[in-house]
Amino acid sequence: MKEELIIAGFGGQGVLSMGKILAYSGVMQGFEVSWMPSYGPEMRGGTANVTVIISDGPVSSPIVHQYDTAIILNQQSLNKFEERVKPGGRLIYDPNGIIHPPHRSDIDIYAIDATAEAAREGNLRVFNTMILGGYLKVRPVVTIENAMRGLEKSLPERLHHTLPANEQALKKGMELIRKEN
Amino acid sequence: MKEIKLLKGNEAVAMAAIRCGCDGYFGYPITPQSEILETLMSQKPWETTGMVVLQAESETAAINMVYGGAATGKRVMTSSSSPGISLMSEGLSYLAGAELPCVVVNVSRGGPGLGTIQPAQSDYFQAVKAGGHGDFHMIVLAPASVQEMYDFTQLAFDLTFKYLNPVMVLADGVIGQMMEKVELSEGKPRVDDESIQRECGSWAATGRVGGRPRNIVTSVELDPDIQEAFNHILAAKYARIEQDEVRYETFECEDADFVLVAYGSSARICRRVMEMAREEGFKVGLFRPITLYPFPGDVIARLAERVKGFLAVEMSMGQLVEDVRLWAGRNVPAEHYGRCGGAIHSPDEVYNALKSKLIDKIK
Numbered sequence: 158m159k160e161e162l163i164i165a166g167f168g169g170q171g172v173l174s175m176g177k178i179l180a181y182s183g184v185m186q187g188f189e190v191s192w193m194p195s196y197g198p199e200m201r202g203g204t205a206n207v208t209v210i211i212s213d214g215p216v217s218s219p220i221v222h223q224y225d226t227a228i229i230l231n232q233q234s235l236n237k238f239e240e241r242v243k244p245g246g247r248l249i250y251d252p253n254g255i256i257h258p259p260h261r262s263d264i265d266i267y268a269i270d271a272t273a274e275a276a277r278e279g280n281l282r283v284f285n286t287m288i289l290g291g292y293l294k295v296r297p298v299v300t301i302e303n304a305m306r307g308l309e310k311s312l313p314e315r316l317h318h319t320l321p322a323n324e325q326a327l328k329k330g331m332e333l334i335r336k337e338n
Numbered sequence: 339m340k341e342i343k344l345l346k347g348n349e350a351v352a353m354a355a356i357r358c359g360c361d362g363y364f365g366y367p368i369t370p371q372s373e374i375l376e377t378l379m380s381q382k383p384w385e386t387t388g389m390v391v392l393q394a395e396s397e398t399a400a401i402n403m404v405y406g407g408a409a410t411g412k413r414v415m416t417s418s419s420s421p422g423i424s425l426m427s428e429g430l431s432y433l434a435g436a437e438l439p440c441v442v443v444n445v446s447r448g449g450p451g452l453g454t455i456q457p458a459q460s461d462y463f464q465a466v467k468a469g470g471h472g473d474f475h476m477i478v479l480a481p482a483s484v485q486e487m488y489d490f491t492q493l494a495f496d497l498t499f500k501y502l503n504p505v506m507v508l509a510d511g512v513i514g515q516m517m518e519k520v521e522l523s524e525g526k527p528r529v530d531d532e533s534i535q536r537e538c539g540s541w542a543a544t545g546r547v548g549g550r551p552r553n554i555v556t557s558v559e560l561d562p563d564i565q566e567a568f569n570h571i572l573a574a575k576y577a578r579i580e581q582d583e584v585r586y587e588t589f590e591c592e593d594a595d596f597v598l599v600a601y602g603s604s605a606r607i608c609r610r611v612m613e614m615a616r617e618e619g620f621k622v623g624l625f626r627p628i629t630l631y632p633f634p635g636d637v638i639a640r641l642a643e644r645v646k647g648f649l650a651v652e653m654s655m656g657q658l659v660e661d662v663r664l665w666a667g668r669n670v671p672a673e674h675y676g677r678c679g680g681a682i683h684s685p686d687e688v689y690n691a692l693k694s695k696l697i698d699k700i701k
Contacts, residue, residue, distance in 0.1 A: 177344070177517065180344055180517060184342070184344055184519055189518075189519065190344070190517075190519065191517070191518050192344070192516060192517035193515070193517075194515055194516075196369070196370060196455070196511070196515050216518070217607075217609035217613060218607040218608075218609060218685050219512065219603070219606060220607055220682050220683075220684060220685070221610075221684065221685065222684035222685075222686060310344070
């Protein structure tokens with residue numbers, strides 16, 4: 158098993174934390190993982206992205222330019238990374254703020270209205286956990302139990318009271334995600 | 339108890355420092371390594387091991403604080419990134435001239451000048467050839483994983499006290515910023531004052547217990563005969579280091595026609611390139627120097643007797659490649675490929691370069 162994934166969106170959307178939760182979940186599942194963030198000028202206000210690799214063998218290069226999965230949270234990232242999904246791979250995006258939706262027919266495209274749902278529930282902070290749930294529905298690289306353990310490891314202790322809300326969000330995301338093509 | 343954590347390379351350096359009994363860290367923030375200082379501050383080791391963590395007013399101040407701490411036989415370190423390391427050059431030369439132990443971590447970024455905050459490997463020359471003025475070398479360790487950021491911090495302390503010479507851990511923004519699994523070792527306590535007196539009493543400013551002769555820690559010597567004799571002493575030390583401390587890894591070099599030579603994050607990228615090439619039936623190996631000084635040149639010389647070519651891959655315009663060429667000799671091509679200025683080469687880009695510069699030309 159090897160999954161090379163990019164999560165890309167705006168700084169502040171929780172892109173890096175989502176990657177960290179996923180990477181920690183991979184550790185909990187007994188996989189080798191790497192987590193490589195963009196840390197340049199983009200994290201100071203613009204776009205942010207993180208490459209996560211989860212593998213049953215050692216991770217050779219933490220740097221890859223093509224992905225099995227792209228999780229896309231804004232238009233700029235969609236423009237940049239849609240072309241870099243491997244043929245046969247998958248692209249998951251939140252339609253919120255997307256004017257030009259993904260167009261490729263050689264990859265699986267999934268939409269998840271997480272921003273809208275989190276806003277409806279009045280808890281925007283769990284939006285990224287919803288996305289993660291949607292991802293795990295279509296690509297179950299780790300079990301929900303290990304995803305929860307990953308969450309617990311990633312969140313500082315002062316936020317552990319949010320774990321039940323995050324578990325709800327994870328499950329909500331699994332319901333919300335829908336295939337578009 | 340062995341503990342597994344998911345850490346950034348920078349965080350691993352901080353955790354290693356605390357757990358290997360470091361007495362003092364002196365540093366100044368700079369991207370992409372500020373998490374070293376941040377992690378140390380959040381871990382508050384002064385409350386547990388008694389380790390001092392101090393943010394200096396500049397890199398120049400930090401390296402001179404390191405000099406002061408080292409002169410008393412304490413286990414001290416600093417870290418910075420490329421421009422900050424340049425500011426420390428004078429201090430590094432003084433530390434080497436005074437034969438003092440210290441660990442310096444460089445999480446390098448693109449240059450020259452203030453350059454960029456993105457990863458680069460363009461400080462090879464500085465680390466290996468010119469850490470400062472005068473006739474000296476630093477031992478230079480090049481980690482290629484977060485685990486090695488942890489392990490080499492500890493190893494660097496062992497080596498610096500073994501040889502009383504500065505040791506640099508040369509990483510880059512990729513290794514510093516990425517997270518991987520790390521197995522943390524059991525913590526070692528800091529060395530107590532009696533042990534320092536016993537182990538470093540012959541040179542360190544530990545206080546003259548028992549009426550021992552005065553130790554003078556200095557790098558100044560105005561008598562050329564004495565300075566020359568001292569340079570010979572240093573040279574003999576470097577000869578021992580070159581004899582005993584060479585470290586490297588080889589991957590599938592046994593049957594290789596072409597060998598990639600890369601250190602640090604480029605070595606990781608080249609592992610993938612090697613797999614890609616092998617899948618297409620090309621016999622490609624990877625040679626990864628772990629110590630950049632002492633350089634494992636003998637291995638390259640031996641490989642040069644039978645391989646068809648080398649490709650040095652580094653995030654620079656070509657620095658490591660000069661050493662590869664030196665050892666490969668004139669009969670075997672040693673080419674260079676690398677993105678630089680903060681750009682990181684993808685495995686595909688390296689593979690294409692390998693094909694166009696070597697495989698397609700030589701076959």
